[in-house]
Amino acid sequence: MGHSTIVTPTPQGGFQTHTVAHHFKTAEQEFQSAKLAFWLFLATEVMLFGGLFAAYIYFHDVYPETFQKGGALLDWKLGALNTGLLLTSSWTMAMGVRASQLSQRKPLVWWLVLTVICAAGFMVVKYIEYSTKYHHGIFAFTGLFSPDDHYAPDLMGLAYPQLYFNLYFTMTGIHGLHVLIGMIAIAWLIWRGAQGRFHSGWYTPVELVGLYWHVVDLIWIFLFPLLYLVP
Amino acid sequence: MAHGTDTSHGHGDTVVDHSHHAHVCSFQAFFGIYVVLLFLTFVTVAIAEPVSGLHLGSASMLVAMAVAAVKASLVMTVFMHLRWDTAMNNLAFLGSLIFLSLLFLFTLADHSTRQVADPIGGTPVDVKRFGEN
Numbered sequence: 383m384g385h386s387t388i389v390t391p392t393p394q395g396g397f398q399t400h401t402v403a404h405h406f407k408t409a410e411q412e413f414q415s416a417k418l419a420f421w422l423f424l425a426t427e428v429m430l431f432g433g434l435f436a437a438y439i440y441f442h443d444v445y446p447e448t449f450q451k452g453g454a455l456l457d458w459k460l461g462a463l464n465t466g467l468l469l470t471s472s473w474t475m476a477m478g479v480r481a482s483q484l485s486q487r488k489p490l491v492w493w494l495v496l497t498v499i500c501a502a503g504f505m506v507v508k509y510i511e512y513s514t515k516y517h518h519g520i521f522a523f524t525g526l527f528s529p530d531d532h533y534a535p536d537l538m539g540l541a542y543p544q545l546y547f548n549l550y551f552t553m554t555g556i557h558g559l560h561v562l563i564g565m566i567a568i569a570w571l572i573w574r575g576a577q578g579r580f581h582s583g584w585y586t587p588v589e590l591v592g593l594y595w596h597v598v599d600l601i602w603i604f605l606f607p608l609l610y611l612v613p
Numbered sequence: 614m615a616h617g618t619d620t621s622h623g624h625g626d627t628v629v630d631h632s633h634h635a636h637v638c639s640f641q642a643f644f645g646i647y648v649v650l651l652f653l654t655f656v657t658v659a660i661a662e663p664v665s666g667l668h669l670g671s672a673s674m675l676v677a678m679a680v681a682a683v684k685a686s687l688v689m690t691v692f693m694h695l696r697w698d699t700a701m702n703n704l705a706f707l708g709s710l711i712f713l714s715l716l717f718l719f720t721l722a723d724h725s726t727r728q729v730a731d732p733i734g735g736t737p738v739d740v741k742r743f744g745e746n
Contacts, residue, residue: 386626386627386628387626387627387628388627388628388629388630389627389628389629389630390629390630390631390633391629391630391631402630408630408632408633409630409631409632409633410630410632410633410634411632413633414699417698417702418699418701418702418705421702421705421706422705424705424706424709425705425706425708425709426709428706428709428710428713429709429712429713432709432712432713432716432717433716435713435717436716436717436720439717439720439721440720440721440723440724443721443724443725444724453663454663458658458661458663458664462654462658465654466651466654469647469650469651469654470647472647472650472688472692473643473644473646473647473650473692475692476638476643476691476692477640477643480637480638480640480643483635483637484637537743537744538743538744539742539743539744539745540742540743541740541741541742541743542740542741542743543743583633592693593693596688596689596692596693599688599692600685600688600689603681603684603685603688604678604681604685606654606657606681607657607661607677607678607680607681608677611657611658611661611662611663611664611677612663613661613662613663613669613673613674613677
């Protein structure tokens with residue numbers, strides 16, 4: 383079989399045949415290689431956010447009141463709503479991966495559409511939160527930080543309130559960027575999935591984007607209590 | 614090395630490779646995990662001091678992080694299929710969590726032992742409070 387073309391099984395129903403890249407011996411080897419590389423990428427994502435979590439742990443220890451009163455200015459109801467939206471999108475994404483494993487073309491597209499809708503809802507809530515803070519003079523970067531007294535009287539006399547909000551905007555900003563990138567990736571999956579590109583014989587991109595999306599959810603699971611529910 | 618490769622389906626020099634088999638979760642399993650995740654989010658909010666007014670002291674943050682860790686492990690084992698994944702993939706991802714815990718451990722160790730390590734040499738930090746000039 384040295385020079386033969388290796389393809390994966392293609393189910394009935396207008397699916398496209400996947401040819402295994404010539405440098406792989408089997409479809410399994412191709413799938414596992416892509417997945418191991420992606421898990422390593424996800425490990426770097428954990429370390430990226432890990433540095434920010436370490437900064438949070440340290441400064442929360444030094445200035446607990448700053449974090450408590452800063453966190454009290456966030457609306458925990460909006461944070462809880464966004465947690466629900468991301469958890470829902472994580473479930474629909476898992477169902478999308480399952481649909482691709484079972485060669486269910488239309489269910490794959492619909493589960494992914496639901497995922498993107500939840501992600502868009504998350505970004506809308508995030509936009510509302512950011513713009514409210516911005517209009518009240520609360521934003522990242524020192525030059526843009528001049529909270530109005532009526533909105534945030536508790537910040538007066540507090541040690542370095544910018545510290546909490548710089549962490550808030552940096553952590554949720556980088557996380558929000560990941561949500562946007564994920565939305566683009568899922569939109570691409572919808573487009574290719576509708577063409578019958580993904581099926582039981584080959585669904586590697588669906589699997590990898592799915593893993594990425596779950597990491598975005600994992601990070602938010604920790605961001606929500608740390609930023610919105612500071613005791 | 615043509616393990617699992619079924620040449621009987623080949624046409625000409627095209628070989629159909631059936632070697633890839635994946636674990637498929639049931640709808641019930643995924644939905645069950647989803648409901649548990651929503652419930653644990655409700656628990657997180659319900660016991661949080663700013664919402665409930667419960668005073669758990671220093672345990673408050675620990676409880677919140679413990680619930681978050683349970684949620685995260687459910688996402689990792691079931692949604693991300695780590696439970697059925699290869700040892701290598703488990704090592705790649707869980708390894709990052711081990712290094713992350715080292716980062717947190719030494720960050721906390723640094724903070725909690727500063728006074729001990731340098732009892733008189735350190736100059737007290739003059740904390741500038743917001744609104745002061």
